[in-house]
Amino acid sequence: MEDQIIKEILVTEDQIKKRVKELGEQITKDYQGKEPVVVGILKGAVVFLSDLIRELKIPIHIDFMAVSSYGKSSMSTGEVRIIKDLDFSVEGKDIIIVEDIIDTGLTLGYLKELLNKRGAKSVKICTLLDKPERRKVDIDVDYKGFIIPDEFIIGYGLDFNEKYRNYSFVAALKEEYYK
Numbered sequence: 001m002e003d004q005i006i007k008e009i010l011v012t013e014d015q016i017k018k019r020v021k022e023l024g025e026q027i028t029k030d031y032q033g034k035e036p037v038v039v040g041i042l043k044g045a046v047v048f049l050s051d052l053i054r055e056l057k058i059p060i061h062i063d064f065m066a067v068s069s070y071g072k073s074s075m076s077t078g079e080v081r082i083i084k085d086l087d088f089s090v091e092g093k094d095i096i097i098v099e100d101i102i103d104t105g106l107t108l109g110y111l112k113e114l115l116n117k118r119g120a121k122s123v124k125i126c127t128l129l130d131k132p133e134r135r136k137v138d139i140d141v142d143y144k145g146f147i148i149p150d151e152f153i154i155g156y157g158l159d160f161n162e163k164y165r166n167y168s169f170v171a172a173l174k175e176e177y178y179k
């Protein structure tokens with residue numbers, strides 16, 4: 001049963017729905033007359049992305065990337081390995097990277113720089129969750145849903161050993177499961 005692994009529900013389904021709608025309205029306003037490419041980072045971002053894009057009342061394109069950190073050596077450089085690259089060029093495009101969570105910031109720090117280097121016209125970041133206590137690199141977050149404490153989070157795309165991504169709320173996992 002899910003109750004056994006959950007320490008606390010941090011964000012309820014209703015709170016997520018309301019916030020996703022607000023973020024969608026904000027992005028819709030900011031991108032009037034533009035046709036941004038929404039880039040989802042697999043797999044965690046898929047749940048948030050699929051809800052968010054239905055709140056965008058502008059023409060958009062969707063693309064995906066899958067990345068994995070290089071392990072210990074990447075912790076200082078923040079270099080990540082690209083498992084699946086984008087299908088389309090970002091040159092001259094307005095990009096919105098969508099993430100489920102920013103933790104150390106290493107993944108997004110690297111990706112934002114990469115897309116800028118590839119000639120994107122603009123690169124903005126939209127994350128559902130922000131865990132600022134764990135940040136290792138400074139990162140400008142343009143759109144953020146909720147600030148969360150330094151706990152291991154599951155649900156709404158976030159996994160623990162690939163499970164619990166399908167929960168429609170965001171919860172902290174009991175410490176005994178990951179410590």
Ligand SMILES: O=P(O)(O)OC[C@H]1O[C@H](OP(=O)(O)OP(=O)(O)O)[C@H](O)[C@@H]1O
Pocket residue numbers: 041042043044045067068069099100101102103104105106107108158159
């Ligand atoms: O800010 P950071 O410390 O870089 O951490 C955030 C990244 O870690 C998680 O992905 P994960 O590698 O677990 O892959 P997943 O989305 O497939 O679960 C999350 O979805 C972000 O992409």
Ligand code: HPA
Pocket residue numbers: 101103151152153154158159160
């Ligand atoms: O708290 C988390 N939970 C799941 N995946 C994650 N990736 C970075 N931080 C987290």
Ligand SMILES: [Mg+2]
Pocket residue numbers: 044158159
């Ligand atoms: Mg994960």
